[in-house]
């Protein structure tokens with residue numbers, strides 16, 4: 001039988017590729033976005049307790065009610081908005097499932113979704129599996145600012161979805177309230193939904209406040225907003241996230257969700273609900289926590305040949321190796337794994353048409369000790385190759 005792939009050009013993600021290479025080469029992995037430190041012991045205990053209490057059967061399709069209530073409480077505390085936990089909140093398998101479900105709910109054959117490059121890699125395959133195509137608007141380094149004129153030019157009769165990620169992985173830029181106003185003006189009177197990937201909502205630096213689509217009355221009416229407990233609780237392996245959307249959109253999302261994952265691991269939901277009850281401000285310290293790591297790594301790397309760009313948010317840091325080499329970022333990242341024993345993530349795979357640039361992404365969600373070792377290795381490598389352009 002001849003089998004036709006639906007995604008013939010999709011390979012293994014750059015994260016998996018680099019993490020595998022890190023293991024093969026015995027390199028320190030500061031590429032992929034996952035913490036290398038322990039989760040809060042109160043969260044571990046809450047999980048043990050949830051299992052012991054017997055929360056081991058199917059959770060409700062929409063999510064454990066108590067958890068949805070906690071989420072509504074959290075959104076009210078963060079953004080002064082009221083969300084109905086019963087009709088507007090759905091627990092998903094990580095933010096990834098929320099993104100996939102929302103895309104399947106909105107996009108049909110021939111439809112277009114507008115995304116911003118460099119784009120997180122989960123968007124496009126989901127759009128294509130739904131029969132649609134992505135129209136990409138680039139954010140240009142080093143500022144990576146949203147260019148709303150270009151967005152206007154790219155909108156068409158077929159546009160059904162705009163996917164905005166803020167704080168943005170991997171550019172580390174953030175959308176301001178003025179950006180959201182510009183977006184709202186562009187989609188007004190058009191049949192376009194918004195998918196807001198807000199998984200880094202609590203990680204904005206230097207006193208910035210997150211502009212959530214949920215706190216923008218006009219956008220809120222047409223938006224799916226997706227969040228991740230993996231990011232908020234330093235527990236990416238728990239694969240628990242949620243999607244918030246108005247009732248009509250939530251109904252459509254749940255039609256996909258119920259036949260995709262049906263419902264999410266019950267004891268994890270109970271554990272998170274309990275944890276949020278005991279620590280209702282669990283995420284309030286995230287920005288300070290990661291800003292200290294950003295400042296540490298930035299300080300250690302200055303003058304090393306890996307020049308840090310100052311991130312506005314997310315738990316990543318971009319570094320520019322242009323003074324050391326003009327090789328492609330993929331080749332250079334591979335060389336770093338082999339020679340410096342440090343795994344990073346090249347930026348070009350996040351673009352459909354990468355601009356010329358020499359940027360790598362490092363993850364800040366690591367122990368200080370890991371960041372120090374990575375910086376030392378990069379500095380040694382930088383000193384060794386300085387002056388010899390390769």
Ligand SMILES: Cc1ncc(COP(=O)(O)O)c(C=O)c1O
Pocket residue numbers: 033093094095096097120165168169197199227228229230231236239240241
């Ligand atoms: C921008 C962005 N969206 C979504 C996700 C996926 O989140 P989750 O691990 O909760 O599925 C990630 C994970 O790295 C991300 O960086």
